[in-house]
Structures are given as C-alpha cells and as structure tokens.
Amino acid sequence: MRADDSLQNAFKDTKEIRRIRLKEWFSGRTIPEEEKSYISQLINGKASFGEKAARRLEHDYGMPIGYLDLMRESSIPPKSEWGTVAAWDSNTALSEDEVEVPFLRDIEFACGDGRIQDDDYNGFKLRFSKSTLRKVGANTDGSGVLCFPVTGDSMEPMIPDGTTVAVDTxxxxxxxxxxxxxxxxxxxxxxxxxxxxxxxxxxxxxxxxSFNRDADEEAYESELEIIGRVFWYSVLI
Structure with a gap:
C-alpha cells in the first residue's frame, strides 16, 4: 500500500470513529432542535466530519477534548450482534479474528520500541479483534501493541485513574x-x-x-520520547 493510501484510509477510519462516538454521546441525551438534522447527517455519514467539526461539538456539548477521536470498549454491542455468550479464559483458543497483546502492571515498564521489561511482565494478556486493530492502523498480528492501567487523575474525567489503555508503539x-x-x-x-x-x-x-486543571507544559520535540499513540481505553463505571 502506498503511503498516501495509508493516510487516506487512516482519515476514513478516524471519521468512522467520530460517528460511533457521537452516536454514543447522544444516546439518552436530547439533541437541540436546531442541530438535529446536522448531527443526524454526521452520524449517518452524509456530512463531512473533519477536525473542526469534531472540536466544535466537543466544546459546545461539554465533551472532553479528543473524546470523539478515541475508541472506547463498548460493554453492550449493537442488537444485531447479540448472540450466545462465549465464556473464555487463558486456556481458550483464539478465534481467527483475535490476537493477544501484553497487559503490563504499569506504564513504567513499557518501552517505545514495543519491548517489555522482564521484571514486570507476568504473562497477562488482553484480546483484541484484528478488525479493531486494522481500523486504527495498528498491526493486525498485535505486534507493537501494549496495554497497561493509567495511574493518577490528570486525564479525568475522560480517562480516570485505573483505566486500561492500549498503545500502538x-x-x-x-x-x-x-x-x-x-x-x-x-x-x-x-x-x-x-x-x-x-x-x-x-x-x-x-x-x-492534561484534561484536568493542571497547567499545560511545553517541551522541545527532540527532548520528548513518544512511546506510542493511545487508541483504545476501557474503564469500569
């Protein structure tokens, strides 16, 4: 795949995530009459859902900044996907659409090249569908993906203390x-x-x-190590 094709597909995936998140946000909430048509068009893919529109909606409706761009684990799938409950544990074989990725005890043990420090890793894993990884542009074999719990309240209310996040290194x-x-x-x-x-x-x-009231910091990009981008999170409520 060419680089420009990859970027174009990533942009399409971002817009799809925004539609899903917008629909989730207004589930059980009242949409103002003057915005009903516009929001319906965004959700149904009939209106352009670019960066400016996403940030405006987050601001106007009290969403955390970046809320519309981040996938979240859904506890209840769409009714069309309901079926029998499949119990599984560490001994359950992976399905054809599943991969396992490492679950670390803490971010301190994550390395930017996807490696894991031996003094932390205890063999715990989380399962992801290949389709989810494909949607966010991560490797569908799970390589380079790490999960760990977030510590502290600096990213509340969107990412509370104890939230599990997935990072594409x-x-x-x-x-x-x-x-x-x-x-x-x-x-x-x-x-x-x-x-x-x-x-x-x-x-x-x-x-x-930070999402809370901590003052913004600044750093030179050359002094900052990017471990990876957060593309998924799951939190108990």
Missing part, C-alpha cells in the same frame, strides 16, 4: 489533539512516563496537555 507521529504515552527525563536515572494529549507549536515545541 508503531505510531509515533504527533497529530494535534491525539493522546499519547510519552517519556521525559525526570531529573534522575529514570524517565517520567505519562499519558497526555499533545499539540505541536512552531519551533519544534510540543504542548503537553
């Missing part, structure tokens, strides 16, 4: 408003690893944004 290109696992020098021998929303500024500067 092969995707390090900064796109404004997307969420990434990052590493910075922390003043000692160890690097400070966190989940943050990133924006680029002229001069090679990156704005590091």
């Amino acid at each position: 092969n995707n390090k290109r900064i796109v404004d408003g997307k969420i990434y696992a990052i590493a910075q020098e922390g003043g000692g021998n160890d690097k400070l690893k966190r989940i943050k929303q990133l924006y680029r500024k002229p001069g090679g500067i990156v704005v590091i944004h």
Whole structure:
C-alpha cells in the first residue's frame, strides 16, 4: 500500500470513529432542535466530519477534548450482534479474528520500541479483534501493541485513574489533539512516563496537555520520547 493510501484510509477510519462516538454521546441525551438534522447527517455519514467539526461539538456539548477521536470498549454491542455468550479464559483458543497483546502492571515498564521489561511482565494478556486493530492502523498480528492501567487523575474525567489503555508503539507521529504515552527525563536515572494529549507549536515545541486543571507544559520535540499513540481505553463505571 502506498503511503498516501495509508493516510487516506487512516482519515476514513478516524471519521468512522467520530460517528460511533457521537452516536454514543447522544444516546439518552436530547439533541437541540436546531442541530438535529446536522448531527443526524454526521452520524449517518452524509456530512463531512473533519477536525473542526469534531472540536466544535466537543466544546459546545461539554465533551472532553479528543473524546470523539478515541475508541472506547463498548460493554453492550449493537442488537444485531447479540448472540450466545462465549465464556473464555487463558486456556481458550483464539478465534481467527483475535490476537493477544501484553497487559503490563504499569506504564513504567513499557518501552517505545514495543519491548517489555522482564521484571514486570507476568504473562497477562488482553484480546483484541484484528478488525479493531486494522481500523486504527495498528498491526493486525498485535505486534507493537501494549496495554497497561493509567495511574493518577490528570486525564479525568475522560480517562480516570485505573483505566486500561492500549498503545500502538508503531505510531509515533504527533497529530494535534491525539493522546499519547510519552517519556521525559525526570531529573534522575529514570524517565517520567505519562499519558497526555499533545499539540505541536512552531519551533519544534510540543504542548503537553492534561484534561484536568493542571497547567499545560511545553517541551522541545527532540527532548520528548513518544512511546506510542493511545487508541483504545476501557474503564469500569
């Protein structure tokens, strides 16, 4: 596949995620009369769902910044997909559309090249469908994908403490408003690893944004290690 084809497909996937998330947001909520037609067209794919439209809707309807662009595990699938319950454990064979990826105890043990530090990894894994990985542009064999729990409240209310996130360590290109696992020098021998929303500024500067009221930080892109882009999260409510 050519590079321009890959980017075009990724853009299409982003718009599809936005439609799904917008539909989820307004499930059980009242849509203002003056926006009903427009929002219906967005959800049904009949209107362009670009960056400007997504950020405007997030602002106007009180969504966390970036809410429409991030996939979330759905606890209840569409009715058309209901069927028999299939129980599984670590001994259950993978289906043809499933792969397993490592589940770490903490972000501190994630490496930017997809490796896992031996002193953490205990063999725990999470399962993803290949179609989900394909939709976000990750490798469908699961290589380069890591999962771990988020610690702290800096990304609340969208990503609360204890949320499990999935990171594609092969995707390090900064796109404004997307969420990434990052590493910075922390003043000692160890690097400070966190989940943050990133924006680029002229001069090679990156704005590091938290969803709560913490002040934004800035760092030179050359001093910032991108572990990977967060593309999925799951949280108990």
